Amino acid sequence: MLVVGLTGNYGMGKSAVLAMFRELGAVTLDADMIVEVLLEEKGVLDEVRSLFGSEVFDGAGRLDKRKVADIIFKEPTLRIALENILHPLVFERIRAFIDGMNNSDKIVIIEAPVIFERGYQNRFDRIITVYASLETAIMRLKEHGVSEEKAMQRISSQFPIDKKIAGSDFIIDNNGSMEDTRIQVERIYRKLSEEAGDGDYSRA
Numbered sequence: 001m002l003v004v005g006l007t008g009n010y011g012m013g014k015s016a017v018l019a020m021f022r023e024l025g026a027v028t029l030d031a032d033m034i035v036e037v038l039l040e041e042k043g044v045l046d047e048v049r050s051l052f053g054s055e056v057f058d059g060a061g062r063l064d065k066r067k068v069a070d071i072i073f074k075e076p077t078l079r080i081a082l083e084n085i086l087h088p089l090v091f092e093r094i095r096a097f098i099d100g101m102n103n104s105d106k107i108v109i110i111e112a113p114v115i116f117e118r119g120y121q122n123r124f125d126r127i128i129t130v131y132a133s134l135e136t137a138i139m140r141l142k143e144h145g146v147s148e149e150k151a152m153q154r155i156s157s158q159f160p161i162d163k164k165i166a167g168s169d170f171i172i173d174n175n176g177s178m179e180d181t182r183i184q185v186e187r188i189y190r191k192l193s194e195e196a197g198d199g200d201y202s203r204a
Contacts, residue, residue, distance in 0.1 A: 002196045003098065003108045005123070007115045008130035009161050010154040011137035011146070013174035013181070017130050018111045020185040026192075029097065031112040034090045039063055047085050051078065073153050083118065091123070105196045107189070116159045116167055126195075128188065129168040131161045132175045 006021070008014045015030070022028040038044045045063060048056070056067045072079035098108060109128075115121060132140075134155065141151040165171050170188045174181050 001098075001101070001106050001108065002125045002192055003110065003123075004125060004192065005115045005120070005127045006109050006111045006130065007113060007127065007164060007168075008174075009137065009158045009164070010113070011141040011151060012130050012132040012161070013140075013172075014111050014113070014130050016178070017128075017172055017174065017181065017185060018109060020182055021107075021109045021189060024186065024189045026107045026109045026189065027101070029094060029108065029110045031090050031094075031110060034093050035086055037093075038086055038089055039065065044085065044089070048082070051081055051085070073150075073157055076157065079157070083114070087118065107192050107196050113158070116164050121167060126169040126192065127167065128170040128172060129161070129164045130172045130174050131165060132173075136175050 004026075006014055006018055018028050018030065039048070048063060048068070052068065052071065056064050056071070058064055068082070072082055094110060101108075110124070112120070115124070115127060121127060137155065138148055138151050142148065170191075172181060172184045172188070
């Protein structure tokens with residue numbers, strides 16, 4: 001089994017690439033979706049309340065994730081504190097999922113935005129970075145209703161994309177058309193398929 005980390009910076013197309021790998025037959029997981037589930041659990045919400053206070057909850061006691069996002073992208077210390085709560089739980093869920101698989105030749109691809117920022121490289125057999133120019137990323141984010149100010153704020157909170165490229169086993173240039181990206185994904189998937197069966201997931 002090969003466990004592959006898929007990363008990149010905000011707005012550069014990780015989710016679209018993850019979907020392409022899924023269509024080709026890879027088992028895929030989205031770390032952000034696991035976080036979404038965790039943020040519905042009482043124990044996690046209690047820790048979030050202790051960290052941020054009640055102002056990030058609405059009158060019905062529901063977490064306002066947009067308020068949390070606005071805070072953590074302005075306050076790196078709070079972002080790291082929140083990650084320290086969530087990330088161990090995310091990796092527990094990933095490990096439990098993989099331990100439940102009985103097909104050793106599978107390729108598991110996990111979309112995770114902060115692999116390099118948090119030093120998680122050794123938790124994966126291979127790492128793929130999806131990249132696009134800053135201009136392309138901002139343009140695409142604007143098309144999804146994200147302001148340029150917020151896009152820049154979030155992108156600047158992440159490692160420079162060239163550092164992620166330098167530390168990756170594979171890179172995907174997502175500046176062009178979807179078809180251009182798909183050709184790259186298919187090529188990488190063929191290479192991963194040749195390796196699958198030799199990987200030993202033991203690090204998450």
